[in-house]
Amino acid sequence: MTDWAALVPLKQGVESKSRLREALEPAERMALASAMAARVMTCLSNVNAINSLYLLAPTEVSEWPSHWLPDSGRGLNPELESARAQLGNRPLLVIHADLPHLTVQDVQALLTAADDRGCAFAPDRHGRGTNAVALRDANPFRFAFGRDSLTPHRQQRPGAAIVERAALGFDIDTPADLAELHDMCAARLKS
Ligand SMILES: Nc1nc2c(ncn2[C@@H]2O[C@H](COP(=O)(O)OP(=O)(O)OP(=O)(O)O)[C@@H](O)[C@H]2O)c(=O)[nH]1
Ligand SMILES: C[C@H](OP(=O)(O)O)C(=O)O
DSSP: OOOEEEEEEOOOGGGTTGGGTTTSOHHHHHHHHHHHHHHHHHHHHTOTTEEEEEEEESSOOTTSSSEEEEOOSSOHHHHHHHHHHHTTTOSEEEEOSOOTTOOHHHHHHHHHHHHHHSEEEEEOTTSSSEEEEEEOSOSOOOOOOSTTOHHHHHHHOTTOEEOOOHHHHOOOOSHHHHHHHHHHHHHHHHO
16 A cells, blocks of 8 residues: 555635635635635545645644645645655645545545556546546656646646545636535535
């Protein structure tokens, strides 16, 4: 069984979740981002295959069960590349902090697929973005997060597993995503 490290990048401050500006006040956006990230960190800390957990962020969050890698402001992809190198290009899961329904089983499924195929991607539910990348090998990889990152990610690892699970694909970016989350929570409360 591979000894995985997990790395969660987190934007903090008033720029967090900027696409939710129309729906939420800055304090609400920050609180939402932080609550989702706490859920993701707790989930990852309960995955047996993950040996160490890192938070890549401008500021440390001491109550989370993770090591802090300071973000020096070069942008998400260069920061991730530098963090991967800093961790010795060891088997690494990079997973976004905005996955409110993520479970231990989702992460285990992703890592099992990456153990098998060398690399695994979790697409967003629109099939365009990438919510998680699991890289077992130490070969170069250019993170291409931004819009429509799945294609440039797949081009670099044509043999990679594509792991499609509801919670891995459900990230919160837009007011429509937020409305979907709200409806799901309301439906759960009713049942
Ligand atoms: N450390 C770090 N994390 C980032 C940065 N940009 C985005 N992230 C994180 O990367 C993941 C995916 O980010 P996005 O959905 O693109 O950005 P976001 O801040 O969550 O939302 P928007 O501002 O609406 O794009 C989330 O976990 C973000 O918190 C960055 O520059 N540095
Ligand atoms: C970072 C981006 O994800 P989004 O937050 O736009 O879903 C991506 O998938 O590359």
